[in-house]
Amino acid sequence: MLEFDNVSMRYLEVGDVLRNVSFRLFKGEIAFLTGHSGAGKSTLFKLIAMIERGNRGKIMFNRKDLSQIRASQIPYIRREMGLIFQDYKLLNDRTVFDNVALPLVIMGYSSKEINGLVRAALSKVGLLGKERKLPLTLSGGEQQRVGIARAVVHKPLIILADEPTGNLDPELSAEIMHLFEQFQNVGVTVLIATHDISLISTLNHRVLRLDHGSLVAGGK
Amino acid sequence: MKQKNKHKPINNHNSVIEAKRNVKQTSKTGGTFADKMVAYRDQHAQALFSSLGRLIASRLNALLTVIVLSISISLACGFYLLIMNTKQLTVDLESSNQISLFLHDDVTLASANRLANGIKLDPSVQAVKVITKEQALKEFEDFSGFGDAVRALEKNPLPIVLQVIPKNSLEEGQNIETLVENFKQAAEVDFAQLDLHWVKRLQTMIEVSQCAMILMGILLSLAVLVITGNTIRLEFHTRRDEIIIAKLVGATNSFVQRPFLYSGFWIGFFSGINAWFIVTIMMLILKQSVEKLSMLYNSSFHLLFMGFFETLALIFVSSLLGIAGSWVVVQIQLQQLKG
Numbered sequence: 001m002l003e004f005d006n007v008s009m010r011y012l013e014v015g016d017v018l019r020n021v022s023f024r025l026f027k028g029e030i031a032f033l034t035g036h037s038g039a040g041k042s043t044l045f046k047l048i049a050m051i052e053r054g055n056r057g058k059i060m061f062n063r064k065d066l067s068q069i070r071a072s073q074i075p076y077i078r079r080e081m082g083l084i085f086q087d088y089k090l091l092n093d094r095t096v097f098d099n100v101a102l103p104l105v106i107m108g109y110s111s112k113e114i115n116g117l118v119r120a121a122l123s124k125v126g127l128l129g130k131e132r133k134l135p136l137t138l139s140g141g142e143q144q145r146v147g148i149a150r151a152v153v154h155k156p157l158i159i160l161a162d163e164p165t166g167n168l169d170p171e172l173s174a175e176i177m178h179l180f181e182q183f184q185n186v187g188v189t190v191l192i193a194t195h196d197i198s199l200i201s202t203l204n205h206r207v208l209r210l211d212h213g214s215l216v217a218g219g220k
Numbered sequence: 221m222k223q224k225n226k227h228k229p230i231n232n233h234n235s236v237i238e239a240k241r242n243v244k245q246t247s248k249t250g251g252t253f254a255d256k257m258v259a260y261r262d263q264h265a266q267a268l269f270s271s272l273g274r275l276i277a278s279r280l281n282a283l284l285t286v287i288v289l290s291i292s293i294s295l296a297c298g299f300y301l302l303i304m305n306t307k308q309l310t311v312d313l314e315s316s317n318q319i320s321l322f323l324h325d326d327v328t329l330a331s332a333n334r335l336a337n338g339i340k341l342d343p344s345v346q347a348v349k350v351i352t353k354e355q356a357l358k359e360f361e362d363f364s365g366f367g368d369a370v371r372a373l374e375k376n377p378l379p380i381v382l383q384v385i386p387k388n389s390l391e392e393g394q395n396i397e398t399l400v401e402n403f404k405q406a407a408e409v410d411f412a413q414l415d416l417h418w419v420k421r422l423q424t425m426i427e428v429s430q431c432a433m434i435l436m437g438i439l440l441s442l443a444v445l446v447i448t449g450n451t452i453r454l455e456f457h458t459r460r461d462e463i464i465i466a467k468l469v470g471a472t473n474s475f476v477q478r479p480f481l482y483s484g485f486w487i488g489f490f491s492g493i494n495a496w497f498i499v500t501i502m503m504l505i506l507k508q509s510v511e512k513l514s515m516l517y518n519s520s521f522h523l524l525f526m527g528f529f530e531t532l533a534l535i536f537v538s539s540l541l542g543i544a545g546s547w548v549v550v551q552i553q554l555q556q557l558k559g
Contacts (some may be wrong), residue, residue: 049468072472079470089465103469105266108259150469 001027001189002048002158007057008213009043017043018055019213027157030180030190031218032200035210041193044210045162048191049083050074062157079107082151082188086163088143090135096122096146097131103154121153125179141172148179158189165196173199264478271482274455285451285487289444290494293538296440297499297526299433305524307426319396321382321403322411332380335408339384344399349383356381379410441541448487448545452480456553463557477550481543488542492535499526 002025009018018040025031033041046052047059050066059066062080069077090099100121104114122128125145135143144164151159159180165173177199180190194200200207208218275282323332329352336348351359356378360370370377384403386396396414404412456463463476507523514521526534 051468075467075470075472075475078468083468089461089468091462091465102466105263106466106469106471106475108256108263110255110259111262154470 001025001029001062002191003058003060004044005058005060007047007055007059009040009047009052009055017213018047018210020057021210021213021215021219022057023208023215023219025158025189025191027189028184028187029206030184031192031206031208033191033193033208033210034195034197034200036195039210040213041210042162045160045191045193048158048160049081050077075106079103079154080157082154082156082159084144084147084151084159084161084164086166088135088147090143090146090150092135094134095131096127096133096135096138099135099146100149100153102150107154117153118149121149124152124182125149140167141169141175144168144172144176145179148176152183152188156188158191159183161190161192163194164192165194165199170198174202177203263475267478268482271479272486274479275483275486278455281451281454282487285447286490286494288447289487289491289538289542290498292440292443292447293491293495293534294498294502296433296437297495297534298502299436301499301503301524301526303426303429303433306429308524309521318415319384319386319400319403320413320415321384321406321409322413323380323382323408324410325379327380327408329380331408332382335406336382339382339403342399344387345384346387347385349385351381351383353378353380441537444488444491444538444541445545445548448484448542449549451487452484452546452549453553455483456480456550460557467557473554476554477547480546480550484542484544484546485539486542487546488539489535491542492538495538496526496531496534 004021004023007018007021008016010016021040021044033044035041043052047055047066048061050069053067055067061077064077066077091102097118100118101114104117109117118131119128122131125148127142127145127149130138130142135146138146144167148161148164151161161180164180165176168176173196177192180192184190206218209216323335327335329350332350336350339345339348353376357370357376360378384399386399400412400414403409463471466476503523503525510521510523
């Protein structure tokens with residue numbers, strides 16, 4: 001599903017951010033990606049989402065070598081992913097419905113299909129009935145769930161969540177983790193970057209630990 | 221496909237996921253070409269009208285842009301109309317390569333005819349027409365607008381004129397000049413005038429202005445491009461976050477640029493229409509004065525306005541410029557955005 005083979009990434013200004021990282025995630029697998037600040041979690045995510053490119057080594061996603069993907073093809077790769085961000089990255093001048101519908105609109109679904117899929121995704125995250133609200137009128141937990149609904153509405157192969165519980169209290173965090181486990185149950189691969197140790201320890205999932213750019217635990 | 225899309229009331233999470241799967245699968249595999257076209261059309265319609273909505277929402281910004289653009293475009297159109305109207309004046313004269321021989325006042329009609337017959341024998345002359353003093357006076361009264369003044373004179377001051385039309389082959393080069401020089405030698409001839417000269421001069425002047433118009437048109441088009449581009453650049457900046465997010469969830473560049481191209485289209489379109497109104501109103505204001513002037517000259521000059529096809533071309537070109545300006549800027553901005 002997702003395979004890193006000896007991946008290194010170097011920035012001119014800061015030097016090596018990732019060093020010979022190798023791991024493999026299977027379909028329907030859930031894993032935490034952890035490590036101190038600056039350990040390379042964000043860079044690893046950006047490489048998968050093709051926000052950053054130019055790494056050494058090989059990244060295979062869904063049987064495609066990402067280094068072979070032309071820039072014009074990146075959007076189509078991203079449509080197979082669901083990205084979740086710590087700062088939610090919602091469109092604050094659009095309703096919850098429009099936010100969640102965005103990937104589907106981009107992919108050219110008909111409005112009838114969009115309607116059904118968005119309502120399904122919102123009911124999944126427990127926000128049915130809040131379609132017409134604007135994101136800023138919702139609580140932090142609710143906003144994050146809008147972000148999750150947007151990430152899963154188009155049924156991606158993999159969910160990449162960058163510090164999804166960073167701004168949430170433990171109770172909400174557990175709730176969101178529970179959501180991720182449900183997606184895992186239907187065959188979605190989930191990779192969650194977090195430094196929330198207590199959260200990781202309560203859940204029995206695979207942990208990939210980065211230390212100064214090297215994968216020190218949970219590799220192949 | 222329709223049946224599969226029907227959602228039953230959903231109670232538990234698993235059935236939601238199943239429902240989602242079904243819909244997703246149909247759209248991936250079973251979506252017919254017609255369905256895709258409908259969705260594509262919807263996307264465009266959405267972009268077309270939401271861009272218009274945003275323009276209206278950013279009222280002042282859009283208004284200022286459209287005003288500046290319509291003034292630029294109406295300048296070009298005004299210049300164009302000026303030239304077209306001037307050109308109209310010279311249309312009748314275009315074929316005029318005739319030589320007018322003004323005879324001395326004391327030359328009689330009989331000797332004028334004799335001279336005319338002599339000239340006719342010249343192999344390079346096609347025809348000679350004698351205009352008597354009376355004919356000349358009448359013509360002058362009809363066309364100059366100074367008839368009353370001439371009638372006030374006791375004696376007809378106009379001479380007999382021989383209008384010589386040279387063979388066409390003489391039109392160019394020095395030959396015609398030589399012919400004029402020959403005519404000047406005749407004792408009866410007071411003054412020989414080659415009409416072609418000043419027609420040529422006028423035509424050359426118009427050609428120069430036309431060239432100037434094209435240059436000005438290019439400059440103004442460039443201005444339209446830049447002004448539209450700048451407005452779009454501002455819009456792009458205010459929507460930067462939205463674009464970044466859209467790209468993160470899989471938007472292609474063409475999806476991102478579409479609303480901006482439509483914004484450019486609307487700006488150009490409205491500017492074109494506005495420019496038409498500006499030019500037409502200016503021409504209506506001028507019309508009275510021009511007609512008064514034309515009446516004073518007893519002339520049947522009619523002011524030309526923007527014609528139907530010219531108006532269409534105007535709106536088409538200004539819309540196209542709007543789209544082009546927007547396209548250029550969006551390409552640059554997208555390049556800078558990368559990611």
